[in-house]
Amino acid sequence: MSALTELRSLGDSKGNSKGKGGRKGRIRHRDNGAGYLFLSPWFLGLLAITIGPMIASLVLSFTKYNLLQPATFTGLDNFTRMLSDDRLHQALTVTFVYVFVSVPLQLALALALALVLDRGVRGLAFYRSVFYLPSLLGTSVAIAVLWARVFGADGIFNQFLNVFGIEGKGWISSPDTALGTLIILNVWTFGAPMVIFLAGLRQIPTMYYEAAEVDGASRWRKFRSITIPLLTPIIFFNLVLQIIHAFQSFTQAFIVSGGTGGPADSTLFYTLYLYDRGFANFDMGYASAMAWVLLVIVGIFTAVNFWASKYWVFYDD
Structure with a gap:
């Protein structure tokens, strides 16, 4: 039982x-x-x-479509047309120059100011907000219009040069300097990467710097051997993010050039030419193909950055 x-x-x-x-x-x-x-x-x-x-x-990229009539399948015609499109080649050249010049300058300026603010500046919250503000406004129409007025023939920049007896010119209307003004605008919007750099600097243990001081290391030696290696994950993150953002830039070039690409197509960004083909010429099939080419370009740059990161990005663990 x-x-x-x-x-x-x-x-x-x-x-x-x-x-x-x-x-x-x-x-x-x-x-x-x-x-x-x-x-x-x-x-x-x-x-x-x-x-x-x-x-x-993706479907429209293989068709001929003008937004008014039904799309007709054309196969790879839109992609083969790109090989002989001179304006597309100019847009790619302008965009690559813009990305390769503005992004390194922007990150260098952001890191330099983050290092200054990390030294315990009084009123850090105020300066951080002031420096971050251009990142919020840099892609807006208002700032693009202001930029066109600053670098115009009668703009503020030329008035400043006149004080020193230097005769200015229409910086935006000149094909030699128009793209440079947009590069300066992108560099000016350094606030977002600066805040990220500042957060990364605050995460570096102070014991490394204290040990370096005991060994008699100079300030440059500490920056080169401690700050940069431990900050490489943040540099990598900002680099990938800002490259993608630079490839997508549109508003600045559209406002400054009036949607035309500027003198001699000197500010014809890839996105601006895509907009021109799709919404000004109603060649939506070709514009869709351009959009996917841009996606592939950005994907290749991102993949290369991730592949190369194993050679220069240092993780503490």
Whole structure:
């Protein structure tokens, strides 16, 4: 009888554990359902605003479509046309120069100011906000209009040069300097990478600098052997982010050039030419093909950065 009682008690305990497990499973399932319910607006936005248009543009890239008539399939004609499109080649050249010049200068300035602010400047929160403000306004139409007025023939910059007896010119209307003004504008919006650099500098342990001081290391030696190696993950992050952002630049060139690409197409960014083909010439099939080429270009640059990072990015762990 005792053995039978033990078997019954064992069975009851298993049944209770299964019941508890079932209740836990139902509770977990209910919690997951609530989570998916709250995430559903984001999933709908992802499908309707991101994935759906991407698939549509991929399909349109193989068609001839002018927004007014049904699209007709043309195969790879849009992509082969790019090989003989001189304005597209000019747009690529302008965009590459803009990216390769403005991004390093922007990151160098952001790092330099982050190093200054990291030394305990009084009113750090104020300076951080002031330096970050151009990043919020740099891509706006208002700042682009202001920039066109600053570097115009009668702009503030020429008035400043006149004080020293230097005769200015229309910096934006000149094909030799128009792109340079946009590069300066992008460098001026250094606030976002500066804040990220500043956060990275605050994470470097002070014991490394203290040990270097004991060894008699100079300030430059500490910067080269401690700050830069430990900051390479932040540099890598800012580099990838700013390259992608630079390839997507549009508003500045559109406002400054009036949507034409500037004198001799000197400010014809790739995105500006894409807009011109799609919405000014109603060649939406060609514009869609250009969009996917841009996606591939950005993807290649990002992949190369990730591949090269293993040779120069140092992780403390």
